[in-house]
Amino acid sequence: MVTNAYRLFLNRLCQSCPLKTQCALFNKFAEDQERISLESTSLNHSDIQTIDNNLNVSSLQHCFLCIDILHRYTSDEFMQQIKQTAQTATSDFQSFCVNLSLPLNLLIRHAYLTKFLTNFVGECNEKDLPIIKDQWRNLMIDRLEEVLHRPYQIDSPFEINITFDFSGEKEELESLRRFRYADNPKLAKSNANEGFTRQAVTTILNDLTFEDFEQYYKPAINGKTTCTISALHDSVYVAGRYNKYSRTLSQTPWVIDGIRKAETSVEELIALPISKLVNAKDYVFLSSGREDVDVRTLGRGRPFVIEFRHPSRILYLPEEFVTAQHDINTLTKDVRVRDLQQVTKEESNQIKEGEEEKTKCYEALCYTETQIDQTELDQRLASVPNPIVIEQKTPIRVLHRRTVMTRQRSITELSATVIDPYHFRLLLTTQAGTYVKEFVHGDFGRTKPNLTMILDRFVDILELDVLAVNIDFPPSLKNETDENEKDILCDMNGK
Amino acid sequence: MSLAKRIKYPSVIERYYTKYYCKNVHNELNNDTLVLVHSNRICVLMLSERHPIIEKSLKIDSIESLASVNLSMSGKSKRGADYVQPNKLLYRIKCENNQNFTICASIKGRLVEVNDEIIKTPSLLQQKAQGEGYLAIFIPSLKDGENNLNSLMTEQDYNVSKQSS
Numbered sequence: 001m002v003t004n005a006y007r008l009f010l011n012r013l014c015q016s017c018p019l020k021t022q023c024a025l026f027n028k029f030a031e032d033q034e035r036i037s038l039e040s041t042s043l044n045h046s047d048i049q050t051i052d053n054n055l056n057v058s059s060l061q062h063c064f065l066c067i068d069i070l071h072r073y074t075s076d077e078f079m080q081q082i083k084q085t086a087q088t089a090t091s092d093f094q095s096f097c098v099n100l101s102l103p104l105n106l107l108i109r110h111a112y113l114t115k116f117l118t119n120f121v122g123e124c125n126e127k128d129l130p131i132i133k134d135q136w137r138n139l140m141i142d143r144l145e146e147v148l149h150r151p152y153q154i155d156s157p158f159e160i161n162i163t164f165d166f167s168g169e170k171e172e173l174e175s176l177r178r179f180r181y182a183d184n185p186k187l188a189k190s191n192a193n194e195g196f197t198r199q200a201v202t203t204i205l206n207d208l209t210f211e212d213f214e215q216y217y218k219p220a221i222n223g224k225t226t227c228t229i230s231a232l233h234d235s236v237y238v239a240g241r242y243n244k245y246s247r248t249l250s251q252t253p254w255v256i257d258g259i260r261k262a263e264t265s266v267e268e269l270i271a272l273p274i275s276k277l278v279n280a281k282d283y284v285f286l287s288s289g290r291e292d293v294d295v296r297t298l299g300r301g302r303p304f305v306i307e308f309r310h311p312s313r314i315l316y317l318p319e320e321f322v323t324a325q326h327d328i329n330t331l332t333k334d335v336r337v338r339d340l341q342q343v344t345k346e347e348s349n350q351i352k353e354g355e356e357e358k359t360k361c362y363e364a365l366c367y368t369e370t371q372i373d374q375t376e377l378d379q380r381l382a383s384v385p386n387p388i389v390i391e392q393k394t395p396i397r398v399l400h401r402r403t404v405m406t407r408q409r410s411i412t413e414l415s416a417t418v419i420d421p422y423h424f425r426l427l428l429t430t431q432a433g434t435y436v437k438e439f440v441h442g443d444f445g446r447t448k449p450n451l452t453m454i455l456d457r458f459v460d461i462l463e464l465d466v467l468a469v470n471i472d473f474p475p476s477l478k479n480e481t482d483e484n485e486k487d488i489l490c491d492m493n494g495k
Numbered sequence: 496m497s498l499a500k501r502i503k504y505p506s507v508i509e510r511y512y513t514k515y516y517c518k519n520v521h522n523e524l525n526n527d528t529l530v531l532v533h534s535n536r537i538c539v540l541m542l543s544e545r546h547p548i549i550e551k552s553l554k555i556d557s558i559e560s561l562a563s564v565n566l567s568m569s570g571k572s573k574r575g576a577d578y579v580q581p582n583k584l585l586y587r588i589k590c591e592n593n594q595n596f597t598i599c600a601s602i603k604g605r606l607v608e609v610n611d612e613i614i615k616t617p618s619l620l621q622q623k624a625q626g627e628g629y630l631a632i633f634i635p636s637l638k639d640g641e642n643n644l645n646s647l648m649t650e651q652d653y654n655v656s657k658q659s660s
Contacts, residue, residue: 367504393608397511400535400634403571404607441507444539445627446610460507
């Protein structure tokens with residue numbers, strides 16, 4: 001009995017397909033049937049053309065078994081295309097890996113072939129048939145290593161993605177529609193137009209018999225295969241510490257409805273000069289906390305990490321970052337960067353690690369409406385426990401974007417120096433996440449204890465500076481000794 | 496920076512909030528409330544400076560809480576918190592000589608906080624009316640945040656209206 005399968009698989013659409021040659025069962029069958037010529041009996045639904053015995057692949061039709069993935073897409077020409085895509089994406093990748101994506105209808109053909117061989121030759125299961133992806137890798141990986149001059153590594157940070165699409169994929173999947181939700185007509189109806197996922201296809205194919213294929217499977221014989229190659233390297237991470245000397249600069253760009261509200265930002269002043277060196281699609285700026293617009297960051301500065309995504313270059317010399325750092329520092333006087341260096345992805349995680357435990361040092365310029373002298377100041381501050389534990393309800397000024405809760409925070413090293421009877425400088429070290437402004441004025445009593453309670457008079461804050469962010473990351477670069485002197489000068493003069 | 500001795504610096508309220516007023520809340524004469532509208536649209540409810548409790552230093556016998564924040568409130572968007580109307584009852588304040596005042600929300604918004612401290616220490620209403628004696632905190636939607644202002648009086652209009660009464 002001549003079946004559709006018979007015609008499809010024996011039709012010499014592709015003699016040379018490795019799938020055919022690598023499968024023992026198939027070979028056996030092919031040998032036995034060598035002389036059977038194809039009938040032109042009308043079939044149920046496919047229009048298969050008979051092809052001249054000598055032709056391997058017709059230019060109009062694809063190899064039924066592998067839709068040309070193992071033919072056209074293992075050629076030297078294709079290899080060059082891969083090479084070009086890879087090198088354009090990232091010029092200096094050190095290794096590579098390949099990720100293949102195949103159209104889902106190949107699953108159907110694979111299952112069909114398995115059932116066919118089981119019926120006509122002998123017990124055949126999934127493992128007896130060669131897998132297209134494996135075959136492709138066998139044919140291509142070694143050659144790619146040679147052409148790219150780089151080793152293949154399964155965990156390489158550089159991934160080449162090759163996606164194969166087949167124009168008849170959807171059509172072939174549709175022939176499975178009747179089998180989907182076969183035991184649940186209601187679901188079948190409500191999902192009548194739903195696309196097929198890999199999982200869905202696999203589940204359906206598990207339960208199909210050879211006869212089901214024969215009766216309902218309609219292969220898209222004239223489909224065309226297309227291919228998209230893309231390549232992506234893991235991000236490049238650049239870390240450093242920044243000082244902020246302006247009281248009118250936000251950390252991130254201030255844009256509302258596409259309209260820029262402020263000229264620039266800390267993030268842009270730092271990242272844009274570096275992005276001239278690290279050419280990448282885009283970047284993400286991360287810092288270890290951040291300060292308000294009207295707060296300066298002095299001392300060693302606040303640690304930050306910039307992740308440059310889709311980098312076109314991944315190897316850099318430390319000197320190149322020294323230059324970039326210098327560029328940033330000369331272009332603006334509002335921001336200063338130090339210790340700029342490349343770090344690994346793992347190292348960059350340190351910036352967010354232990355966020356709750358880290359401490360920060362601040363200096364606040366405060367005023368009061370009831371005179372105070374140094375003696376009283378010292379006395380009152382000494383009377384509070386050290387560390388002092390405060391409870392802060394979410395400050396009203398951030399309540400619109402933060403959860404309503406009460407946070408316990410500890411403050412150590414609380415001291416102050418009088419400037420005149422109505423003004424003094426407050427020095428304090430706090431646990432990360434402490435709202436210092438609210439500790440001073442009390443936020444309608446929602447932060448307790450607060451400075452107005454401790455000093456038993458009205459107090460408010462005029463200016464706030466961050467003196468230190470106590471995190472030991474990134475590592476300090478060696479030529480920073482004279483930098484320390486510059487530090488003190490800069491801090492005093494506000495650059 | 497040279498610092499003069501007693502400069503009048505802008506207060507926290509002046510720096511971050513705009514004052515709006517609601518007169519005769521709950522139809523009670525002179526029962527005026529003050530709504531501090533933060534630049535981030537959050538509203539803090541207080542007694543108006545001209546409220547008899549403050550102006551006449553009425554002795555407060557008790558404050559009864561008539562509303563509380565929904566305990567299921569969670570997350571940044573304060574899901575679960577009650578979105579109240581201006582006539583939502585919040586407190587009943589009983590003062591000397593049977594002078595009682597009912598405080599209502601005065602605006603539309605999510606009720607995210609009521610001030611328990613004033614129940615414990617009613618004198619806060621008089622001594623720290625624009626500080627620890629606040630009444631409640633609301634977060635209106637962006638739209639209501641604007642609409643609320645239409646039903647309230649600006650500081651200037653309020654002061655004028657109180658002069659003539």
